[in-house]
Amino acid sequence: MSSPVYVAIDTPDLAKAETLAAQVKRHVGGLKLGLEFFCANGHHGVHEMAKFGLPIFLDLKLHDIPNTVAKAVQALHMLEPAILTVHAAGGRAMLEDAKAAAGVNTKVVAVTVLTSLDDADLLDIGVGGRAQDQVRRLADLAQSAGLDGIVCSGEEVAMVKQAWSDGFFVVPGVRPAGGAKGDQKRAVTPREALDRGASILVVGRPISLAEDPDLAAREIEATL
Ligand SMILES: O=c1ccn([C@@H]2O[C@H](COP(=O)(O)O)[C@@H](O)[C@H]2O)c(=O)[nH]1
Numbered sequence: 001m002s003s004p005v006y007v008a009i010d011t012p013d014l015a016k017a018e019t020l021a022a023q024v025k026r027h028v029g030g031l032k033l034g035l036e037f038f039c040a041n042g043h044h045g046v047h048e049m050a051k052f053g054l055p056i057f058l059d060l061k062l063h064d065i066p067n068t069v070a071k072a073v074q075a076l077h078m079l080e081p082a083i084l085t086v087h088a089a090g091g092r093a094m095l096e097d098a099k100a101a102a103g104v105n106t107k108v109v110a111v112t113v114l115t116s117l118d119d120a121d122l123l124d125i126g127v128g129g130r131a132q133d134q135v136r137r138l139a140d141l142a143q144s145a146g147l148d149g150i151v152c153s154g155e156e157v158a159m160v161k162q163a164w165s166d167g168f169f170v171v172p173g174v175r176p177a178g179g180a181k182g183d184q185k186r187a188v189t190p191r192e193a194l195d196r197g198a199s200i201l202v203v204g205r206p207i208s209l210a211e212d213p214d215l216a217a218r219e220i221e222a223t224l
Contacts, residue, residue, distance in 0.1 A: 006055075007031060017049060018048065032057040058076060058081040058085070061086065066093045066097040069097060083170070084102060085110070085170075108148055153172075171198035
């Protein structure tokens with residue numbers, strides 16, 4: 001069975017991205033490419049990373065009016081991503097149109113509340129209440145709009161899975177026990193995230209900044 005760990009390749013440098021993928025490819029289940037990588041390397045970069053033979057997760061967090069997002073999703077068809085993100089806060093029509101525009105082999109998942117935000121941050125952007133209530137609201141919206149799943153933190157995944165048993169749950173912001181959280185505010189360990197129902201785990205800096213990324217990936221794998 002393939003690893004549930006997708007490594008976040010967060011660099012604008014294609015050569016560095018290829019080196020990291022080559023180092024960890026035997027101990028991860030997929031490669032997550034985000035805005036930093038995509039803005040610098042575009043379609044060409046994604047094609048190059050696809051050569052490692054692992055599923056590609058395009059974490060572009062699309063968020064715009066429905067027509068614009070649908071056209072953007074169509075423009076990504078040829079890259080055949082296994083997973084693509086949009087922001088749930090874009091609303092029902094945007095979510096429905098994004099899903100309709102995606103290829104049949106692409107899971108479209110909605111980002112609920114970024115794992116770098118806590119309740120106080122939500123208040124700053126006009127969302128009162130707790131992060132977990134907002135995650136539940138946006139998860140319900142994503143499910144009823146026909147998406148494949150959501151992105152949430154390990155703190156909420158068990159709650160949303162109760163109401164969406166066949167959903168696909170992406171959990172970033174995971175940290176090995178005692179690891180530096182950096183800008184992540186709602187973080188759990190990889191083991192906790194899996195036990196609570198995560199479908200896949202996104203791990204970036206704990207692997208990419210490690211002295212030996214392959215060893216770091218193996219150590220995380222050993223806890224699962
Ligand atoms: O809520 C979210 C959504 C996406 N991410 C992305 O996951 C990785 C996490 O990287 P770390 O270095 O392990 O913190 C990164 O690419 C984010 O863009 C997220 O963290 N939280």
